[in-house]
Amino acid sequence: MIHEGIGARVLRKEDRRFLTGRGEFVADLAIPGALHGVLVRSPHAHARIRAIDAAGATGTVAVLSGADMATDGIGPMRSIWTIRSKDGRPMAEPPRWALARGRVRHVGEPVALVLAETRGAAIDAAERVAVDYEPLPAVIAARDALADGAPQVHPEAPGNVCFRWSRGDEQAVAKAFAGAAHRVVLDLVNQRIAGCAIEPRAAIGVPGADPDSLTLYSSTQVPHFTRRLVAEQLGLPELAIRVIAPDVGGGFGYKGKHYPEETIMAWAARRLRRPVAWVAGRTESFVSDNQARDHVTRCELALDAGGRFLALRVDTIANLGAYVSSVGAAIPSAIYTALLAGLYTTPAIYAEVTGVFTTTVATDAYRGAGRPEACFVLERLADEAARRLGLDRVEIRRRNLIPPEAMPYKTPIGPTYDCGDFPGILARALEVSDYAGFEARRKRAADRGLARGIGIACFIESSGVAPSKLAGALGARVGLFESAEIRVDWTGAVQAALGTHSHGQGHETTFAQVLASRLGVRLSKVRIIEGDTASVPYGTGTFGSRSMAVGGSALDRASVKIIDKGRRIAAHRLEASEADVEFTAGHFAVKGTDRTLAFEDVARAANTAHDLPPGLEPGLQESAFYDPANFAFSNGAHVCEVEVDPETGIVRIAGYWAVDDIGTVINPTIVEGQLHGAVTQGLGQALWEACVYDAAGQLLSASFLDYALPRADALPDFVSENDETQPCTHNPLGAKGCGEAGTIAAPVAVVNAVLDALRPLGVADIAMPLTPQRVWEAIRRSRK
Numbered sequence: 001m002i003h004e005g006i007g008a009r010v011l012r013k014e015d016r017r018f019l020t021g022r023g024e025f026v027a028d029l030a031i032p033g034a035l036h037g038v039l040v041r042s043p044h045a046h047a048r049i050r051a052i053d054a055a056g057a058t059g060t061v062a063v064l065s066g067a068d069m070a071t072d073g074i075g076p077m078r079s080i081w082t083i084r085s086k087d088g089r090p091m092a093e094p095p096r097w098a099l100a101r102g103r104v105r106h107v108g109e110p111v112a113l114v115l116a117e118t119r120g121a122a123i124d125a126a127e128r129v130a131v132d133y134e135p136l137p138a139v140i141a142a143r144d145a146l147a148d149g150a151p152q153v154h155p156e157a158p159g160n161v162c163f164r165w166s167r168g169d170e171q172a173v174a175k176a177f178a179g180a181a182h183r184v185v186l187d188l189v190n191q192r193i194a195g196c197a198i199e200p201r202a203a204i205g206v207p208g209a210d211p212d213s214l215t216l217y218s219s220t221q222v223p224h225f226t227r228r229l230v231a232e233q234l235g236l237p238e239l240a241i242r243v244i245a246p247d248v249g250g251g252f253g254y255k256g257k258h259y260p261e262e263t264i265m266a267w268a269a270r271r272l273r274r275p276v277a278w279v280a281g282r283t284e285s286f287v288s289d290n291q292a293r294d295h296v297t298r299c300e301l302a303l304d305a306g307g308r309f310l311a312l313r314v315d316t317i318a319n320l321g322a323y324v325s326s327v328g329a330a331i332p333s334a335i336y337t338a339l340l341a342g343l344y345t346t347p348a349i350y351a352e353v354t355g356v357f358t359t360t361v362a363t364d365a366y367r368g369a370g371r372p373e374a375c376f377v378l379e380r381l382a383d384e385a386a387r388r389l390g391l392d393r394v395e396i397r398r399r400n401l402i403p404p405e406a407m408p409y410k411t412p413i414g415p416t417y418d419c420g421d422f423p424g425i426l427a428r429a430l431e432v433s434d435y436a437g438f439e440a441r442r443k444r445a446a447d448r449g450l451a452r453g454i455g456i457a458c459f460i461e462s463s464g465v466a467p468s469k470l471a472g473a474l475g476a477r478v479g480l481f482e483s484a485e486i487r488v489d490w491t492g493a494v495q496a497a498l499g500t501h502s503h504g505q506g507h508e509t510t511f512a513q514v515l516a517s518r519l520g521v522r523l524s525k526v527r528i529i530e531g532d533t534a535s536v537p538y539g540t541g542t543f544g545s546r547s548m549a550v551g552g553s554a555l556d557r558a559s560v561k562i563i564d565k566g567r568r569i570a571a572h573r574l575e576a577s578e579a580d581v582e583f584t585a586g587h588f589a590v591k592g593t594d595r596t597l598a599f600e601d602v603a604r605a606a607n608t609a610h611d612l613p614p615g616l617e618p619g620l621q622e623s624a625f626y627d628p629a630n631f632a633f634s635n636g637a638h639v640c641e642v643e644v645d646p647e648t649g650i651v652r653i654a655g656y657w658a659v660d661d662i663g664t665v666i667n668p669t670i671v672e673g674q675l676h677g678a679v680t681q682g683l684g685q686a687l688w689e690a691c692v693y694d695a696a697g698q699l700l701s702a703s704f705l706d707y708a709l710p711r712a713d714a715l716p717d718f719v720s721e722n723d724e725t726q727p728c729t730h731n732p733l734g735a736k737g738c739g740e741a742g743t744i745a746a747p748v749a750v751v752n753a754v755l756d757a758l759r760p761l762g763v764a765d766i767a768m769p770l771t772p773q774r775v776w777e778a779i780r781r782s783r784k
C-alpha cells in the first residue's frame, strides 16, 4: 500500500484548489441582497465624540452608531482571559464597545457603520458623516502612560494600569542574587509589530428566516469562540448563531481574536433584516487588526563563578493598547512568563509584568505570542553573560541546559516539561551549521570589508494549547480542549469534522494523513471539514500550535472508537470473538487465520445494518473530545549567520539553520513550510518590521510602503531538521506543535548574530528592527 499516512511527504490536498484560484474567501461570497458596510473610524488617537451628524451622508440605507447599539442593548466586548494582579485584585476591564460610545481611544476605532447598496456609495457616504470630536491628549509608549500626569485612557484603570502581575519566588531570587559571583543586567525593547496576512479581515452578517437566528461569515481562526462571544453581546443563545470561516488567507494569531466588526455586522444584519458585508482595506487593517509584542523589559541574571545560572529576575512593562483584546492580558502575563526558564536549569525565577493602557491599537497574539518575548530575554542574557564571563556562547549554554535525564523537569516558574534532549539538539544545530568553521568564514568576510557574525537561539514553546483546568486556574473563561467527529459512509469513505481551522497550515492534508494511518484509508477517500459551527459539533480553534497536538489527538481518539465498533461488526461477521480480531492496514483479521474483512466491508455492514451484532447501533460515526494533560513542549536550537556592511549598515542573512523537536512529524514537507514561514516572520521582526506611532498617535507605518515585510530576495535557503527521538509523552500521536517555532527563535538568533558581528566595532547593543539606518548609526556612534 502507498505510504500516505503519518510521516509521508505527501503534497497538500488543498493546494489544487488554491493554486487554481478556487479558494473561497469571505470577500468572494456573493450573498444575494447584501448591503455594503463601510466603517467610519476615528482619525484621533484620543477624543470625546460630541456629535455624529449623518445628514450629509446621502445615498445610504442606514448609518448606525454606538448610540443605536446601546438602544438595542448590545453588550460590551469581553476578553476571554482575565488575570489577577499580585495583590489579588482582578485586572481592570474597562468596557469596549464595538462601535464607540462617547470616546475613542485609538486611531481606527470604529465610530459609525455606513450601509449602502454599493461599496462605492458606502465609501462616499462614510466620508460625509460629520463627527464632532473634542481631541484629548494621546499616550503611546507604555512607560509614558505610567508617568505621573499622563493622559488617562480609562476612568476604570487609574494610572493606566490594567494589571500588575507577578510569578515565581521573589525571595529566593533576591537571596540568589545576594550570593552570586556575577550579575548581568539588560534593558530590552521588543517592538510592536503587525500580522499582515494576505487576506484582510472580513465579516458578513446574514439574518436567518427565524428572527432569532443568524449566520456570520468571518475570516476568523476561531469560529466557535466567535459564536459564543457574539451571541453573548447580542443576548442570543450560542446555538442561534452559525459562524462560518471559509478559506482564510493567513491568520497568524491575530485573526484568532474576536473583533468589533464581527459584532457590528451580526447586529446590523439582525436590525435591518438584510445581509451586511464588510471587507477591510489594507490601511484599515493596520489600524484595526490587533498588533503584538511591545514590551519594555529589564532582566537580570545571577551566575556563579562557573557560569551557572542561579537566578533570573524579569520586570516587563507590556503595552496592551487601548483595550484588553480577547487574550491581550494573558499573552504578556501567564503565557510569556511561563517560559522564562527556557531550556535552562535556573533554580529561582521571578517575573513582574505591568499591563498598561495606551491610546494605540490593542495588542494580542501574533505568531509565537509571548514565547518569542521570553526567548528574546533568555538568549540575549545568555550571550551577554558569556561575554561578561569570557566564556564561549555555546559553552555557557551547555553548562546550563536541562539534561534529558532530568525529564520530566519541573521548572521553578510553573510548567513541567515532559521530554526533550536539549543538549543533543544544540549539538546537532552546531554541526549542521558548521559552527566550528565559523571563524574562518568571519576572516574571509573581513577580507571583503564585511563584519560577519553568528548567533544561537535555543527555544522552548508551550504548544498544544492547552490543558483546560490549568488555563482556568490562570484566568481563562473558556475551555481549551478540542473535538473531532468522524463519519464513515457505506463505501468506506471518511469525513472528519474538527474544531480547528486551517488558514495556511495544510490541515486538509495532515489530518487526512492521521486517518490514513489509523483507519488504513487512502488520502483521496478522506474529507476534512473545519470552520463551520453547523458542521463541526464543537471546537476551540487554531492558535498556540495546537491543531495537531490537540485536534489531532481528538481525531485519534475518535478513530479508536471507529475501529472498536468496526471490530465488533467484524467479529460478528467473521464468527470470531472480538478479542481475537485485530485491525491493521485497513483490514480486520482473525488472529492466526486468513479470515479478514476490509474496512470498506465493515463500513457497508454498519451503514446497511442488515446483519449487525444484536444491540449494536447502525451507522459508523464517532466523536471524541480531547483535553490535553499538559502543553506539548516543542523546542529547538537555531543558528543564524549574518554579514554586515559597516559602510551601509545593511545586514545580509548568510545562513539559517534550525534543528527542532516537534515530536512525531506528520508531514515533513508541511513542517518545513511552516518553519520557513515562521522563521521569515521572525527575521521580519529582527530586521525590518515595526509599528511606528507619532506622538499624536497617528500610525506612520500604516501601509506596505512604510511597514517593511521580508521579501524573498532577502532570505537565505533555510536548512532545517527535525529530531523525532522525543515524542510528546502525553498525547496519542506524540506530536508537538510546529507552527510557531521559527518565529520564537529567529528574532534573537539574528540579533545575537548581528551583535556578534558588530562587537569588534564596539557596538554592544542595538534595538530591533536592525534596519540599515540603525545599524549604521550604531557603528558611527561607537566610532566616536
Ligand code: MCN
Pocket (backbone or CB within 6 Å): 197, 249, 250, 251, 252, 253, 366, 367, 368, 503, 504, 505, 506, 507, 510, 511, 542, 543, 544, 545, 546, 547, 548, 549, 662, 663, 664, 665, 666, 667, 668, 670, 671, 674, 677, 735, 736, 737, 738, 739, 740
Ligand atoms: N504538523 C505536523 N507534525 C507535527 C506538528 C504539526 O505535520 N508534529 C503539521 C500540522 O498538521 C499542520 C501544521 O503542521 O498542518 C501546523 O500544525 P500545528 O503546529 O499544530 O499548528 P496549527 O495548525 O495549530 O497552526 C497554528 C500555528 C500558529 S499559532 C500560527 S500563528 C500560524 C501557524 O500555525 N499561522 C499561520 N502557521 C501558519 N501558516 C500559515 N500559512 N498561515 C498562518 O496564518
